[in-house]
Amino acid sequence: MSLESEIKKRRTFAIISHPDAGKTTLTEKFLLYGGAINLAGSVKGKKTAKHAVSDWMEIEKERGISVTSSVLQFNYEGYCINILDTPGHEDFSEDTYRTLMAADSAVMVIDASKGVEKQTIKLFKVCVMRHIPIFTFINKMDREANDPFELLDEIESVLGIATCPINWPIGCGKEFKGVYDRKEKNVSLFKAAMNGQKEVDTEIVDASDEAVLKDRIGDAFYDKLQEDIELLDGASAEFDQEMVSAGDLTPVFFGSALTNFGVQTFLEHFLSMTTSPLPRKSDQGVIDPFTEDFSAFVFKIQANMNKAHRDRIAFMRICSGKFEAGMEANHVQGGKKIRLSQPQQMMAEERHIVDEAYAGDIIGVFDPGIFSIGDTICKSNKKFAFEGIPTFAPEHFARVRQIDTMKRKQFIKGINQIAQEGAIQIFQEFNTGMEEIIVGVVGVLQFEVLEYRLKNEYGVDIRLEPLP
Ligand code: G4P
Numbered sequence: 001m002s003l004e005s006e007i008k009k010r011r012t013f014a015i016i017s018h019p020d021a022g023k024t025t026l027t028e029k030f031l032l033y034g035g036a037i038n039l040a041g042s043v044k045g046k047k048t049a050k051h052a053v054s055d056w057m058e059i060e061k062e063r064g065i066s067v068t069s070s071v072l073q074f075n076y077e078g079y080c081i082n083i084l085d086t087p088g089h090e091d092f093s094e095d096t097y098r099t100l101m102a103a104d105s106a107v108m109v110i111d112a113s114k115g116v117e118k119q120t121i122k123l124f125k126v127c128v129m130r131h132i133p134i135f136t137f138i139n140k141m142d143r144e145a146n147d148p149f150e151l152l153d154e155i156e157s158v159l160g161i162a163t164c165p166i167n168w169p170i171g172c173g174k175e176f177k178g179v180y181d182r183k184e185k186n187v188s189l190f191k192a193a194m195n196g197q198k199e200v201d202t203e204i205v206d207a208s209d210e211a212v213l214k215d216r217i218g219d220a221f222y223d224k225l226q227e228d229i230e231l232l233d234g235a236s237a238e239f240d241q242e243m244v245s246a247g248d249l250t251p252v253f254f255g256s257a258l259t260n261f262g263v264q265t266f267l268e269h270f271l272s273m274t275t276s277p278l279p280r281k282s283d284q285g286v287i288d289p290f291t292e293d294f295s296a297f298v299f300k301i302q303a304n305m306n307k308a309h310r311d312r313i314a315f316m317r318i319c320s321g322k323f324e325a326g327m328e329a330n331h332v333q334g335g336k337k338i339r340l341s342q343p344q345q346m347m348a349e350e351r352h353i354v355d356e357a358y359a360g361d362i363i364g365v366f367d368p369g370i371f372s373i374g375d376t377i378c379k380s381n382k383k384f385a386f387e388g389i390p391t392f393a394p395e396h397f398a399r400v401r402q403i404d405t406m407k408r409k410q411f412i413k414g415i416n417q418i419a420q421e422g423a424i425q426i427f428q429e430f431n432t433g434m435e436e437i438i439v440g441v442v443g444v445l446q447f448e449v450l451e452y453r454l455k456n457e458y459g460v461d462i463r464l465e466p467l468p
Helices: 003-008 023-033 058-063 090-101 118-130 148-159 210-217 219-235 241-245 263-273 405-420 445-458
Strands: 010-017 071-076 079-085 105-111 134-139 162-165 167-170 178-181 186-189 204-206 249-254 280-282 285-287 295-303 312-320 322-324 328-331 336-339 344-347 350-353 356-358 362-366 376-378 396-402 436-441 462-467
Touching: 003 010, 003 356, 010 023, 010 090, 010 118, 023 071, 023 079, 023 105, 023 134, 023 263, 090 118, 090 295, 105 118, 118 134, 118 148, 134 148, 134 263, 148 162, 148 219, 148 249, 167 219, 167 249, 186 210, 204 210, 210 219, 241 249, 249 263, 295 405, 396 405, 396 445, 405 436, 405 445, 436 445, 445 462
Parallel strands: 010 079, 010 105, 105 134, 134 249, 162 249
Antiparallel strands: 071 079, 167 178, 178 186, 186 204, 280 285, 295 312, 295 376, 312 362, 322 356, 328 336, 328 376, 344 350, 344 362, 396 436, 396 462
16 A cells, blocks of 8 residues: 555544543544454443453552553444544643644533533633544433433533534434434334443444334434424535535534444544545654655653553554664754664553554654654655654642662662653752652642552652642
């Protein structure tokens, strides 16, 4: 396959949502279609003590939240899909923001009974800032839900983006009858696929077939649907691919990730409406993804992802060209030529070594401690640097004191590594004799992560004193 067609078939997106809206469940269903897993639920189920593919760190397992962002790749219908999973917990928003910098579009999952929630707003703002396409999946229609018109109004007024429903729900909760496809003018009748199967065969009824439709959904829902369609056709924005691409209009889909209803339709529409890898701005102008020369930027660094390996991985988003294992490239900020060794891709808890990757892909490379977040790596000798990743001002501060002063070396090493990953910021340098420093974080949960990681990865106990 040519370089161009390899890049063209790539779709790299992030899923954003408020915790519990159903991001993990939806991701899992996507993987099911991609054949990456055989049965949904093999990935996650808090109650059965199985964990999300993204939950790498021990602390995540203990608390049942995603702390780090991970990347999943799978193929579906000729597309090569990279999903950037973003941590849902609000304390980790900084990591999430950085992850969004690596995506070309975003899927926003909204809980139909909750509407637009706090975390969604923050993440959404970052997407808007980047003008990337945003797709909305209104989830949990199999439960009591808010009025769909009100949900659309809320998205428009709170997030400031026009909406265009692609399908429309008929009822909700126990009375959820299905969805009406506005383009095809037919109704898919709701049928739950439980136990993690793919979508079960749903009956599709032509909306003009009044007798059959009334028989399936009842007279009252039939009448309501006619009313809704009229209202929608009169009031809502028309689908406009250009506006979608510019991030000014969000296509909206209704469904239920848990019962796998509406997920496949969503995935297919989404893949056709979203974009292949986008050009990126650099200090030497815009870099075209289809140029031969490989380039990438580091958006995340993580140490000790796997205790058995004790290593540091720099995650980079490939922005142009083709990557080949072991290739030499310029590390622009470091001013050196480097060999990119042990390139890896992630799938569930397994990593595998990749031989080649293309613009749009995310790879993790072994980092001997030279990379920082935002760094550019490029093959061409005409060096350039990609636009920086925004940093966020820390909002919480604490004095960190080491309990066992014999472990000073490990303490310094641990603190510095965690700071380089961007999880904390150090405000007061170590001074001799005093084993304490001041650190700042964006969210308070990061203090806990710091404490936990220092203990588990570096064997250092600390005492944290919050500062005003
Ligand atoms: P998150 O990643 O956005 O935090 O959400 P997650 O997918 O973990 O979903 C949160 C809860 O909502 C889970 O239930 C999940 O099963 C449920 N859920 C997701 N999608 C739907 C849906 O379409 N309909 C209904 N009714 N529920 C849905 P849980 O009991 O908290 O956890 P679990 O034991 O099922 O994992």
